[in-house]
Amino acid sequence: MAAAQNLPAPGPQGHGRAEPRHGLRLFLMWLPMSVAAVAAIWFAWYPHLPPGRMSDAAAGQQFDIAVLSVTAAPVVIGVLLYFVYAIVVWRARPGDDSDGPPIHGHTRIQVWWVLITSAIVMWAFAFGTYELVVPAGAGSGEGPVPIWKLTGTTTPAWAPGTHDMLQVQVIGQQWVWTYRFPQFGGMETTRLDLPEGMPVEFHVTSLDVIHSFWAYQLGVKADANPGVDDVAYATPKQYGSFTVRCNELCGIWHGAMYNYGRVVSPAAFETWAAGVESKERSDGLLAALPPYALVYDPTVIPQLGKQFTKVAGITGANGYYYPGPQAGTTHGDPVSP
Numbered sequence: 001m002a003a004a005q006n007l008p009a010p011g012p013q014g015h016g017r018a019e020p021r022h023g024l025r026l027f028l029m030w031l032p033m034s035v036a037a038v039a040a041i042w043f044a045w046y047p048h049l050p051p052g053r054m055s056d057a058a059a060g061q062q063f064d065i066a067v068l069s070v071t072a073a074p075v076v077i078g079v080l081l082y083f084v085y086a087i088v089v090w091r092a093r094p095g096d097d098s099d100g101p102p103i104h105g106h107t108r109i110q111v112w113w114v115l116i117t118s119a120i121v122m123w124a125f126a127f128g129t130y131e132l133v134v135p136a137g138a139g140s141g142e143g144p145v146p147i148w149k150l151t152g153t154t155t156p157a158w159a160p161g162t163h164d165m166l167q168v169q170v171i172g173q174q175w176v177w178t179y180r181f182p183q184f185g186g187m188e189t190t191r192l193d194l195p196e197g198m199p200v201e202f203h204v205t206s207l208d209v210i211h212s213f214w215a216y217q218l219g220v221k222a223d224a225n226p227g228v229d230d231v232a233y234a235t236p237k238q239y240g241s242f243t244v245r246c247n248e249l250c251g252i253w254h255g256a257m258y259n260y261g262r263v264v265s266p267a268a269f270e271t272w273a274a275g276v277e278s279k280e281r282s283d284g285l286l287a288a289l290p291p292y293a294l295v296y297d298p299t300v301i302p303q304l305g306k307q308f309t310k311v312a313g314i315t316g317a318n319g320y321y322y323p324g325p326q327a328g329t330t331h332g333d334p335v336s337p
């Protein structure tokens with residue numbers, strides 16, 4: 001920190017020897033170290049910071065972490081440098097049992113201290129507020145009533161190459177994630193494919209206990225609570241696969257509650273989603289699923305789930321609402337091994 005240039009000189013006074021300019025020394029050491037650290041963080045570390053740049057939300061989080069790291073590095077270096085300098089230069093020499101000089105404050109240092117720490121805090125406040133409001137914030141203002149919404153049009157149908165917002169319902173239950181696509185007939189899958197470059201509106205809910213939807217590489221994390229429709233936004237920006245984990249301890253198989261998704265081209269996504277929809281329709285699965293809703297009533301859904309039929313590789317969840325395979329039968333869901 002620049003405060004280092006105005007440090008007190010607590011060394012022995014009046015011993016007939018000129019006191020070196022400790023503040024200047026410290027500043028001249030601090031400056032190149034800080035410049036090097038900031039450059040290393042920005043140019044070498046920043047591109048590798050979590051969670052990557054697979055979506056706009058992820059890239060925004062990566063940028064915030066990089067900026068705050070650049071802000072913090074000179075402060076940390078200033079503190080550690082002063083610490084080491086004090087030990088080396090101002091330690092008591094062997095045989096020196098004398099008291100240190102009495103020090104009664106130092107106006108210039110105190111003024112600088114207040115100014116610099118205030119400036120850092122105000123910067124963090126201004127940057128944090130800007131990042132929360134202008135790019136629609138961490139999690140894009142997620143919650144049951146999102147404050148900021150991603151730009152896009154919510155329509156009953158979805159088509160590639162438009163501004164249509166893809167709606168995806170994320171359903172957590174012990175212990176699997178499923179995804180329903182209301183714009184594709186309400187079909188439900190255990191794999192979360194998403195279109196690159198198009199806005200996605202997640203509606204996250206739970207059928208039983210509290211879970212947490214964490215699509216790590218997309219930078220999306222949202223609570224999955226029963227009876228609550230939690231909204232989060234993201235626009236995928238890179239092709240590739242990502243992992244969805246549960247991030248809320250939700251029972252004995254919490255650690256096994258994960259599956260995968262892919263970011264594909266909008267045309268490939270539409271082909272996939274329409275294909276799943278038509279297969280689930282012809283298999284009778286869409287008719288058997290509970291009607292699409294933002295939240296589901298656990299006291300009603302089990303009655304609907306009793307009609308659930310097995311469709312290999314496509315849908316279902318081994319939960320309370322869609323009963324798993326019964327002994328001696330083939331009825332159940334394809335999620336179970």
Ligand SMILES: [Cu+2]
Binds near residue numbers: 173247250257
């Ligand atoms: Cu869970």
